[in-house]
Amino acid sequence: MSAVPTDYSLRSSRRRLGDRIGDVALRGTTLIAALAAVALLGAIVWKVLALAWPSITHYGLSFVTGETWDPVKKVFGALPFIYGTAMSSLIALVIATPLAIAIALWLSELAPGGVRGVVGSLVEMLAAIPSVVLGLWGILVLGPFLANHLEPWLHDKLGFIPLFGEPSPTGTGLFTAGLILTIMVVPIIASICRELFLQVPDELEEGALALGATRWEMVRGVILPSTRTGIAAAIILGLGRALGEAIAVTQVIGGGTMISSNLFAPIDTLASKIAASYQGAGSGLETASLLYLAAILLVIGLLTNLAAQVIVRVFDPLKGAH
Amino acid sequence: MSAVTPPISLRASGGLRRRRLVNKLMEGVGWTSALLAVAVLFVVIVSVAVRAWPALSWDFFTKPPALFGQPGGGISSAIVGSLLIVAIATAIALPIGILIAIYLTEFAPRSVARPIQLVLDVLNGLPTIITGIFVFGVVVIDHGQSAYAAGFALSIVMLPLVARAAQETLLLVPSALREGSLALGVSRWRSVVGVILPTTFGGVLTGAILAVARAAGETAPLLFTCSIFNPAVSTDVTHALPNIPVLIFTYSEQPDQALHEQAWGAALVLMMFVLVSSLLAKALLARSRRKLGR
Known part of the structure; x- marks a missing residue:
């Protein structure tokens, strides 16, 4: 296959030579740029796998289920960090999803005209706060608050559930990381859902109201069912963000390698373990194992992203990405 | 009745x-x-x-960080480093992003445009720490940390954002403009470069500002490409330069009250830069939308 569109240049054979060269050159350069983006994604996948290869060949798939990470004994396994990633993302999504949908509904249905635009912009600004700033706030403001107030209270009232065990002394731990991720995920889900809700045809909404439905019944009976797939894609995009966040999580999660049922205990996620340990990594196998973590993160990240994009494209061809 | x-x-x-x-x-x-x-x-x-x-003080903005254990000092070297790194990233991502957008809107058949679009969306959602590791493997292992490597890593973060913004603006250009230009016998490339692109200036600028705001706060890619401590003010982009995100990150991890205070100051500077540029971009977007009659 040649990049030069021959039929195109034949049709325009009477044009001046310069224009013909210009056409081909512009088409060619833009095509190369587009192909470079595709090649870049391929190169990223290949390079990360290549860097992790020593550990991949050493451990195979058993790395994924290995429970110990011990640089002294040179035994490495990814399970604690997969657990940390799953739990912190789960905490974030469980809190963020209803909150974000409520915000989106408020913005699209309830907000008085004057404040709608302002609040919408403010919610988007929440997404623009750099993660390292949010992490700094998390470690020095939110963490101490949680350690002194919320965590002891939860432990007192709900301590019979193993999730709410001993509060952490400094406020760093899985729970704090989940809350910081919540703050990052809410604006993502909320702004996509707002767009979705605004696309629901007015006739459907007004029809429901005219039939005597209350606003909430209209939301539950018309808006939510007709935007279900879009909401699912929005949640998955939020999940992708939560899974991959490294810096803010590293700052507040405390760092640990023990799987504990206690939400307040320190642990690490895949991304935060890489960010926290990379510079101190001693042996070649430890470095390669950290990169194996990155490879796992890459695969999970690619899958969630693809899933969200496929849901959006297959079920709602009108809407591209967010 | x-x-x-x-x-x-x-x-x-x-x-x-x-x-x-x-x-x-x-x-x-x-x-x-x-x-x-x-x-x-x-x-x-x-x-x-x-x-x-x-x-916050005059010294905070004009002095480099104090050496270990000494009081005072500022973040001037980190400000200079961050500006250089983001400038390098923009210089790479902006032209390539615009070219991709032109290909997708002006040339690509649907069957080609869709997979490329998918690739851009996936790139956009990729954890940025992976981007950092990629650049570490490609550049840093052989050539060491440098502002170049950091700029390259951030350009990967910016690329999908710039491309999407440019693409959305190109799609807003009225087709009458495109057809009118072609009907007058103007060649394809001249109408793209001379007629269509100039109308998209506002939208592309908006996208570029938003991408810069996003890149300025990214820390994970810099951790692997530009994090060696080097307090002096320097503009030598072939070496690792101090920069604001990594400074906040390293200071926040240390149990030193004075360093925390510096981290807060740097955080305020970074956050204000990001928020103000996002607002500026929004204002520009509203203006260019009005001009294009939307």
Whole structure:
């Protein structure tokens, strides 16, 4: 296959030579740029796998289920960090999803005209706060608050559930990381859902109201069912963000390698373990194992992203990405 | 005319009262959630500003970090480093992003455009720490840390954002403009470069500013490409330069009150830069939309 569109240049054979060269050159350069983006994604996948290869060949798939990470004994396994990633993302999504949908509904249905635009912009600004700033706030403001107030209270009232065990002394731990991720995920889900809700045809909404439905019944009976797939894609995009966040999580999660049922205990996620340990990594196998973590993160990240994009494209061809 | 007796009572019955109560309750939930999001934003901004206040001074902006254990010092070297790194990233991502957008909107058949679009969306959602590791493997292992490597890593973060913004603006260009230009016998490339691209200036600028705002706060890619401590002000982009995100990250991990204060100051500077440029981009976008008649 040649990049030069021959039929195109034949049709325009009477044009001046310069224009013909210009056409081909512009088409060619833009095509190369587009192909470079595709090649870049391929190169990223290949390079990360290549860097992790020593550990991949050493451990195979058993790395994924290995429970110990011990640089002294040179035994490495990814399970604690997969657990940390799953739990912190789960905490974030469980809190963020209803909150974000409520915000989106408020913005699209309830907000008085004057404040709608302002609040919408403010919610988007929440997404623009750099993660390292949010992490700094998390470690020095939110963490101490949680350690002194919320965590002891939860432990007192709900301590019979193993999730709410001993509060952490400094406020760093899985729970704090989940809350910081919540703050990052809410604006993502909320702004996509707002767009979705605004696309629901007015006739459907007004029809429901005219039939005597209350606003909430209209939301539950018309808006939510007709935007279900879009909401699912929005949640998955939020999940992708939560899974991959490294810096803010590293700052507040405390760092640990023990799987504990206690939400307040320190642990690490895949991304935060890489960010926290990379510079101190001693042996070649430890470095390669950290990169194996990155490879796992890459695969999970690619899958969630693809899933969200496929849901959006297959079920709602009108809407591209967010 | 005799009064018609409605078949059902129009007085609020128990069921209706319950439905109205549920409705009021859910409206309350909506108001509370919106209020909560705004409150969190204000709490973060205010608590950063209050803690940063004591650190802000003329020296803070004009002096490099003090050597270990000495008081005072500022973040001038980190500001210079961050500006250089983001400038390199923009210089790479902006032209390539615009070229990709031109290909997708002007040339690509649908069957080619869709997979490329998918690739851009996937690149956009890739964890940025992976981007950092990629550049580490490609550049840093052989050539060491440098501002070049950091700029390259950030350009990967910016690329999908710039491409999408340019693409959305190109799609807004009225087709009458495109067809008019071609009907006058102007060649394809001349009409793209001379007629279509100039109308997209505002939209592309908006996208570029948003991408810069996003890249300026990215820390994970810099950790692997530009994090060796080097307090001096330097503009040598072939070496690792101090930069604001990594400075905040390393200071926040250390148990030193003075360093925390500096981190707060740097955080305020970074956050204000990001928020102000996002607002600027929004204002520009509204203006260019109006100009294109939307």
